[in-house]
Amino acid sequence: xxxxxxxxxxxxxxxxxxxxxxxxxxxxxxxxxxxxxxxxxxxxxxxxxxxxxxxxxxxxxxxxxxxxxxxxxxxxxxxxxxxxxxxxxxxxxxxxxxxxxxxxxxxxxxxxxxxxxxxxxxxxxxxxxxxxxxxxxxxxxxxxxxxxxxxxxxxxxxxxxxxxxxxxxxxxxxxxxxxxxxxxxxxxxxxxxxxxxxxxxxxxxxxxxxxxxxxxxxxxxxxxxxxxxxxxxxxxxxxxxxxxxxxxxxxxxxxxxxxxxxxxxxxxxxxxxxxxxxxxxxxxxxxxxx
Numbered sequence: 654x655x656x657x658x659x660x661x662x663x664x665x666x667x668x669x670x671x672x673x674x675x676x677x678x679x680x681x682x683x684x685x686x687x688x689x690x691x692x693x694x695x696x697x698x699x700x701x702x703x704x705x706x707x708x709x710x711x712x713x714x715x716x717x718x719x720x721x722x723x724x725x726x727x728x729x730x731x732x733x734x735x736x737x738x739x740x741x742x743x744x745x746x747x748x749x750x751x752x753x754x755x756x757x758x759x760x761x762x763x764x765x766x767x768x769x770x771x772x773x774x775x776x777x778x779x780x781x782x783x784x785x786x787x788x789x790x791x792x793x794x795x796x797x798x799x800x801x802x803x804x805x806x807x808x809x810x811x812x813x814x815x816x817x818x819x820x821x822x823x824x825x826x827x828x829x830x831x832x833x834x835x836x837x838x839x840x841x842x843x844x845x846x847x848x849x850x851x852x853x854x855x856x857x858x859x860x861x862x863x864x865x866x867x868x869x870x871x872x873x874x875x876x877x878x879x880x881x882x883x884x885x886x887x888x889x890x891x892x893x894x895x896x897x898x899x900x901x902x903x904x905x906x907x908x909x910x911x912x913x914x915x916x917x918x919x920x921x922x923x924x925x926x927x928x929x930x931x932x933x934x935x936x937x938x939x940x941x942x943x
Contacts, residue, residue: 710794711802716740716756719796726794727756732826733785735814736793743799743850747836752847752855753800753819758833761787761824765844769821769852772808776825783876784825784838784845788814800850820852829869829882829901837867837882839903842924868906868940870897874927883940888914890939897937899926907941914939 712719716726716738726738740756753761762784766775776784789795789807795817797805807815808823816823827838827845838845839856847855867884870891871877876899883889890912891897900908901924910916916938919931928934 708792709789709807711805712794712796713798713802714796715742715798716796719794721794721796727759727787732759732828733781733788735788735790737790738794738796739787739789739817740796740798741800741805741817741819741850746834746847747839749836749839749847749855751799751849752836753824753850754833755787755826756796759826759830760834760836760838761819761848762827762838762845763819763822763824763848763852763854765846767823769818772806772818772821772823774808774810774816774823776823777811779875783828785828786810786814787817787824787826789817791815804851818852819848819850822848822852824848829880831882835884837869837884837901837903840923841901841903867942868900868902868908870937870940871899871901872896874898876901876924876926883942886942888939888941891937894938895935898928898934900924900928900937908933908937909939909941910936912938914941 716728721728721738726736727740729736741761742754742756743751744754744758746752746754746760749760755761764774764776764784767773774786776786788810795805800819804820806818806821808818810816810823818824827835827841829835829837836847839847849855867882869876869880869882870893871880872893879893881891881893883891894912900921902922905920905922907914907918907920909918910933919933921931925931928937
């Protein structure tokens with residue numbers, strides 16, 4: 654009789670445990686899903702993106718709308734570091750409309766030397782310092798706001814990190830974008846462009862012509878810091894006079910050897926890693942933009 658009673662108790666205990674498992678335990682506040690639940694995959698998985706995409710949660714709306722913890726993810730503004738979550742929002746930045754920005758409002762870019770089919774990033778080492786990749790930690794979340802889930806994926810980089818892709822193209826920040834809405838990376842080197850919500854080149858795939866333009870002047874060759882950025886239209890005097898050894902220009906700008914756009918000048922565009930190659934090392938005093 655005791656044996657029969659113990660058997661009934663064991664059966665009830667097992668049934669209760671199965672019921673708790675089915676209920677899913679605790680809930681994740683940011684995703685609204687049971688903690689530890691399997692993440693949703695992406696339609697990009699078959700076009701060269703890493704199979705690890707199936708490990709991520711793809712959630713509609715912004716991080717704020719999904720109650721993500723403040724000062725985490727790409728709100729924290731730590732480009733190039735794997736984040737617990739990233740946000741992809743269709744937006745307008747400068748003359749680029751539409752273009753994708755992250756959760757902190759910084760413009761995201763694509764690189765012509767990469768490939769989309771299959772997805773592959775070729776920007777590593779020093780390149781990845783200037784152009785920090787948008788990388789997400791395994792099991793993280795990707796908030797999609799005005800971007801189709803089927804256009805978003807991830808690809809494994811050479812360093813092992815997982816980089817977000819849009820339309821198969823790996824996406825990046827630009828280290829010289831200092832404020833949300835900056836588009837200083839547009840057209841750099843004729844190979845870097847803002848990325849649209851479906852992975853195309855923002856702005857029609859060209860550097861801005863006419864109107865606003867911008868330039869970043871670096872005191873070291875190969876775009877090393879310290880640096881100074883100028884944007885807008887008209888003649889602007891350089892704050893750090895006669896120190897630039899490299900530059901990156903969005904659109905065509907004219908550099909001058911004297912203040913107030915006087916002296917010897919030269920029109921330049923794209924990236925010049927060593928201004929000595931055009932006879933302007935440590936000689937730029939003013940710039941004409943637009």
